Amino acid sequence: MLSISGLSKCYKDKHALENVSFDLDRGEIVALLGANGSGKTTTVQSICKLIEYDEGTITLDGEPTHSSNAYLQKVGAVLGGSRNINWRLTAKQNADYFARLRGFSGTKIHQNINELHSALGLDEHSKKEVMKLSTGNKQKAALLCALSYTPDFVLLDEPTLGLDFQTVDDLQTIIKQCANKQNQGLLITSHDLAFIENICSRVIVLHQGKLLFKGDVSALKSKMYKYRLSLQLNDRQQFPLASMQSLWDGRFAITENPETQIVDVHFETSEQSLKFIHHIHEQKISIAELKIAPLSVDEAYQALVKSEKQ
Amino acid sequence: MHLHLLFNELKLQYYEMRQYWFETVSGLILILLMFVGLFYGIKGFVVEQGDNQSLDGLVFGFIMWSFASAAYGSVTKTLIEDNQKGYLEQLFLCPQGFVSLVLHRSLADNLTSVFMVTIIAYIAMAATNNWLDINFPIMYGILLLAAPSLVGFGLIMCGLALVFKRVETIGAFLTLGLMGLVALDGLPFNLFSLLPFVPGVSLAREVVLEQSPFIWSHLVIVLANSAIYLGLGIVTFTFFERKAKKLNLIGQY
Numbered sequence: 302m303l304s305i306s307g308l309s310k311c312y313k314d315k316h317a318l319e320n321v322s323f324d325l326d327r328g329e330i331v332a333l334l335g336a337n338g339s340g341k342t343t344t345v346q347s348i349c350k351l352i353e354y355d356e357g358t359i360t361l362d363g364e365p366t367h368s369s370n371a372y373l374q375k376v377g378a379v380l381g382g383s384r385n386i387n388w389r390l391t392a393k394q395n396a397d398y399f400a401r402l403r404g405f406s407g408t409k410i411h412q413n414i415n416e417l418h419s420a421l422g423l424d425e426h427s428k429k430e431v432m433k434l435s436t437g438n439k440q441k442a443a444l445l446c447a448l449s450y451t452p453d454f455v456l457l458d459e460p461t462l463g464l465d466f467q468t469v470d471d472l473q474t475i476i477k478q479c480a481n482k483q484n485q486g487l488l489i490t491s492h493d494l495a496f497i498e499n500i501c502s503r504v505i506v507l508h509q510g511k512l513l514f515k516g517d518v519s520a521l522k523s524k525m526y527k528y529r530l531s532l533q534l535n536d537r538q539q540f541p542l543a544s545m546q547s548l549w550d551g552r553f554a555i556t557e558n559p560e561t562q563i564v565d566v567h568f569e570t571s572e573q574s575l576k577f578i579h580h581i582h583e584q585k586i587s588i589a590e591l592k593i594a595p596l597s598v599d600e601a602y603q604a605l606v607k608s609e610k611q
Numbered sequence: 612m613h614l615h616l617l618f619n620e621l622k623l624q625y626y627e628m629r630q631y632w633f634e635t636v637s638g639l640i641l642i643l644l645m646f647v648g649l650f651y652g653i654k655g656f657v658v659e660q661g662d663n664q665s666l667d668g669l670v671f672g673f674i675m676w677s678f679a680s681a682a683y684g685s686v687t688k689t690l691i692e693d694n695q696k697g698y699l700e701q702l703f704l705c706p707q708g709f710v711s712l713v714l715h716r717s718l719a720d721n722l723t724s725v726f727m728v729t730i731i732a733y734i735a736m737a738a739t740n741n742w743l744d745i746n747f748p749i750m751y752g753i754l755l756l757a758a759p760s761l762v763g764f765g766l767i768m769c770g771l772a773l774v775f776k777r778v779e780t781i782g783a784f785l786t787l788g789l790m791g792l793v794a795l796d797g798l799p800f801n802l803f804s805l806l807p808f809v810p811g812v813s814l815a816r817e818v819v820l821e822q823s824p825f826i827w828s829h830l831v832i833v834l835a836n837s838a839i840y841l842g843l844g845i846v847t848f849t850f851f852e853r854k855a856k857k858l859n860l861i862g863q864y
């Protein structure tokens with residue numbers, strides 16, 4: 302088991318991570334979510350010892366990782382999008398190199414590399430060096446390297462960046478196999494909630510370096526708002542905010558910006574908005590603009606943060 | 612010493628040479644032409660003077676300089692010249708540590724360059740029927756003992772590059788600096804002996820070129836020079852590596 306406890310990292314006086322703790326078991330797929338700058342990459346870098354963290358301990362199977370680098374034999378990582386392998390070699394040559402760098406070689410490794418190479422759809426590009434691959438295929442080549450020696454723990458920082466739908470699908474299958482067949486534990490950062498939802502058993506949400514939520518996907522989803530209604534009235538005077546509040550069934554959150562005269566309502570089910578719009582129509586309230594849109598994952602975090610604070 | 616790392620680096624070299632066979636072949640041909648040019652160009656000049664020694668000396672100087680550049684470059688190319696974004700991060704994930712990886716890479720590079728230059732030198736000698744009085748195995752033996760000083764020096768530069776970036780400009784300047792190092796005489800012990808690699812070249816010059824008797828204390832100076840610079844390089848690099856990890860600079864390449 303990979304255990305992170307009390308992890309903190311400061312830049313100057315700003316916390317990139319503050320007292321973050323979680324575990325990752327073999328055979329488990331865990332998502333690390335959060336808006337830009339929330340500390341996901343910092344967490345992954347800390348586990349790989351690419352940065353020196355200020356406080357906290359990271360242990361692998363009970364052994365602290367601080368004193369020796371030997372634990373890296375059991376860790377594979379795709380860091381910072383694509384491109385993090387040797388551009389002058391082909392994907393397979395890279396995989397061979399990085400496997401041996403970790404101390405793994407032989408026919409079993411080669412067989413594994415060949416299988417993954419096909420599964421990732423890289424076979425038709427087998428002659429090209431990584432430099433000549435497209436962004437998505439570079440990303441796949443980096444994945445091939447990280448998985449080549451079947452490390453016990455795999456860290457993927459935004460693995461879906463630049464991948465098309467079909468490839469994301471294939472990637473899901475491969476990741477599930479890693480967990481189910483090879484009993485590998487995977488930590489995946491992503492902004493793609495649909496992707497995460499399909500494969501992850503648990504999620505961890507970071508917000509401004511702090512752990513905001515830890516639990517399974519459905520628990521997170523039940524906490525997050527799904528839609529936002531944005532309303533701009535023509536006349537500040539007729540803003541009947543108090544009476545409008547009563548029109549929202551169930552869970553919702555209203556925020557008002559006095560400067561722009563925009564009222565934002567976050568809510569959960571689309572029907573919730575019908576009564577509200579009906580009311581506006583009945584009262585002949587003149588509106589400049591009205592928008593209803595599903596929240597992006599990042600916006601949903603923000604709403605979640607606000608509701609956590611209350 | 613981790614044999615799997617050494618083998619991995621040799622294999623990497625082979626892959627890269629094969630992938631970029633044109634650069635590899637043209638590079639080798641260039642060195643071959645330089646040798647042949649040295650032989651023919653100087654020969655006429657030398658024979659006039661009836662002094663075969665200076666041809667040996669010139670070829671010797673050329674080999675020293677190319678070896679010194681290769682030894683220094685074997686370390687710096689990974690960090691300073693070859694800064695593909697993110698590749699470096701993956702190399703830092705070596706279970707034996709990044710420094711160990713760089714040292715193995717450098718050893719692999721040096722072995723290959725010794726091998727190549729020797730073969731080319733012999734081809735050039737055969738082609739021009741001009742047999743130099745240089746004992747290659749002994750010369751390279753001495754050079755390999757002296758190389759760690761330049762590797763250590765390279766590590767110091769890499770450490771600086773890791774934190775301060777933009778050290779490439781020093782590289783061009785260093786090529787000239789290396790020519791200077793190769794020309795100095797650091798034996799018996801004097802102030803020049805404190806510079807990296809100088810005692811090594813001097814010992815090789817004494818033993819291989821001038822064929823003077825071998826002096827043990829000189830070898831000790833060479834070994835001490837190597838050990839001190841390599842140690843200094845590892846300590847300095849490790850210091851800057853920590854600093855870079857504190858400031859999160861490794862991924863920022």
Ligand SMILES: Nc1ncnc2c1ncn2[C@@H]1O[C@H](COP(=O)(O)OP(=O)(O)OP(=O)(O)O)[C@@H](O)[C@H]1O
Nearest residue numbers: 312317335336337338339340341342343344858859
């Ligand atoms: N070298 C650095 N110096 C100062 N601050 C840094 C440095 N590197 C990262 N940070 C800060 O640390 C915080 C966390 O960054 P991190 O890269 O972990 O975010 P992230 O969750 O991965 O974001 P994204 O979704 O954009 O990838 C950010 O506020 C960032 O500005």
Ligand SMILES: [Mg+2]
Nearest residue numbers: 341342343458
């Ligand atoms: Mg990130």
